[in-house]
Amino acid sequence: MAHTAMSGNGTTDGDDPLQTAVWRLRSRACWADAAALLRPVTAAASLQRASLLVERCLYTEQGWAEAEDALRTAEALAHSDDERGAAACERGQLAYAATLHGVRDRADEARAALGRAAALIPPGAPGRALLDFRRGLLAENLARSPQAARAAYRRAHAGATAHADPLLLSFTWRHLAGLALRDGELAEARHGFAESLRIREELGYLVGTAPALASLADAETEPEASRLREEATRLFRLLGGVPTWLSRQLTPPAPDAATA
Numbered sequence: 001m002a003h004t005a006m007s008g009n010g011t012t013d014g015d016d017p018l019q020t021a022v023w024r025l026r027s028r029a030c031w032a033d034a035a036a037l038l039r040p041v042t043a044a045a046s047l048q049r050a051s052l053l054v055e056r057c058l059y060t061e062q063g064w065a066e067a068e069d070a071l072r073t074a075e076a077l078a079h080s081d082d083e084r085g086a087a088a089c090e091r092g093q094l095a096y097a098a099t100l101h102g103v104r105d106r107a108d109e110a111r112a113a114l115g116r117a118a119a120l121i122p123p124g125a126p127g128r129a130l131l132d133f134r135r136g137l138l139a140e141n142l143a144r145s146p147q148a149a150r151a152a153y154r155r156a157h158a159g160a161t162a163h164a165d166p167l168l169l170s171f172t173w174r175h176l177a178g179l180a181l182r183d184g185e186l187a188e189a190r191h192g193f194a195e196s197l198r199i200r201e202e203l204g205y206l207v208g209t210a211p212a213l214a215s216l217a218d219a220e221t222e223p224e225a226s227r228l229r230e231e232a233t234r235l236f237r238l239l240g241g242v243p244t245w246l247s248r249q250l251t252p253p254a255p256d257a258a259t260a
Contacts, residue, residue: 022052029207029242031056032063035070043083046074050090058097059207059243067094082127085120088113089131096138101245107142114138129159129168136175150179170199170208174215181219189219207242210235214249 015023018037025034031052040046053067071090078084092113095106114135121127136152139145157172159165177192193216200208213232217225233250241247 022048024204026052026055027203027205027207029059029239031059032066040070040073040077043074043077043079046070046077047083047086047090050074050087054090054094054097057094058100061101061103061244064094064098064103081120082125085117085131086127088117088120089127089134092117092138093134096134096142100141107138110138110142124159124162126163129156129163129165132156132159133168133171133175140175140179146179146182150176153179166199167203167205170196170203170205170212173199174212177219178215186219190216193219206235207239210239211243211246211249214246218249
């Protein structure tokens with residue numbers, strides 16, 4: 001089974017020391033260092049390496065060429081349907097990230113790649129939950145279809161639960177909570193954001209903790225909201241301004257002219 005960008009490998013006692021080292025670097029926003037530990041000579045290693053570098057693009061808006069090169073290697077080494085499906089899933093995620101960050105409009109490529117992945121990864125397979133989550137991201141952020149996104153996130157949430165993938169669960173909790181917040185369901189949003197934060201803190205997923213804190217702050221009242229946002233800002237600065245997109249969420253709105 002390929003190591004996907006949401007995989008929790010290396011997060012529990014008894015894991016392979018290599019996976020533990022990769023996880024520790026990845027969780028601290030050191031994706032290039034983590035990728036350097038992996039020799040892309042097998043399909044599994046090349047897919048994991050590609051997924052790390054694709055994730056770096058999403059979080060830092062940098063490293064696009066390196067991710068493309070790693071992905072081409074992974075695609076060349078993929079032979080089984082599972083491996084080809086996992087590579088297509090990463091291809092879709094890279095195209096999604098490039099579109100989301102305004103590097104280049106690759107929305108059609110993202111949809112086509114995730115469609116190929118869906119044809120190769122059967123329902124119920126371990127990689128299907130991640131694929132469903134990424135299809136939810138496309139629906140929410142590119143197609144602007146919250147209903148389709150919610151359905152995809154729920155499928156991903158069920159799959160992550162079935163396959164005991166706590167890191168992916170932290171993402172599905174957070175994105176389902178975001179949709180609930182948009183609909184004004186504050187109690188549901190707080191619960192989802194709190195679950196996402198709890199899981200990330202337990203796993204030591206430092207690079208994902210600041211976004212989780214900031215999201216929970218958006219659903220809380222004062223003074224708790226300010227406390228959470230201050231903690232998110234501290235972690236954001238500690239990691240050198242990663243993820244880059246979080247700066248917009250942490251920047252307080254400009255004072256209204258009538259109240260300044």
